[in-house]
Amino acid sequence: MHNLKPVRLNELKLEATFLLKDLKNNSRQTSETLSRFKVIPSLFNKADTLITQGKHVKLKHAYQVLALERGFKNWSDLKHFVVEKDCLYRPHLVPYVHSWFKQYQSAMEYHQKHGGYLLAFWGDIIVCGEEYIKGLELDVCQAEWQAVAYDWVRPMDQMAWQVLSEKAKSNYLKL
Known part of the structure; x- marks a missing residue:
């Protein structure tokens, strides 16, 4: 089951962009960020250096991380849910x-x-x-x-x- 507070789709997209940048910038948050990406099965067994170098990580993976963290199977399900709930709010x-x-x-x-x-x-x-x-x-x-x-x-x-x-x-x- 998902646990999602009201959020704009654009905010989620921006969060995914920053998450990927955090991973690739070798910031002091990299180990925490790395562990967030390791929830994705295709990245779980990859060496940390391969992930942080960005050779195996794309924006789609950051979207997947956000979806999994919020209790959704994938980005498509999260996106659909947010659009359904938020399409009338401005x-x-x-x-x-x-x-x-x-x-x-x-x-x-x-x-x-x-x-x-x-x-x-x-x-x-x-x-x-x-x-x-x-x-x-x-x-x-x-x-x-x-x-x-x-x-x-x-x-x-x-x-x-x-x-x-x-x-x-x-x-x-x-x-």
Whole structure:
């Protein structure tokens, strides 16, 4: 089971880059960094000097280390999980959040009373307005929003939600 706190995909990519640099720079952290890379079966039996010289270690290995440390089988699974959980979150759009919730029921009641869009990321549920949706570049999908009843968490129409989800993930990956 994974133990992952909210994180941006770009932060993970940057962390992997620094992890690889730490290994190759022979810094005082190299032995600790080396042990982190040794969790990868293909590197486990390699001589430490071969690993630290970088002949057998690539950025893909750093991604793998981060995935394994967080309880995922591989980078692809970690990346997919983060994109799913984080594709609707933009720090610069937070001022456009009307209200923030931990429970769906409370969010849904607020949404029914005040309108807007009900979204989720990580363990949070928000109700926001059109400004947030425009910032996500999902305002072009008005027919889909209407079909899901403006509710990302429990959409009325799964096909429409799938269109929104794919667009949101695609936009997120362009960041």
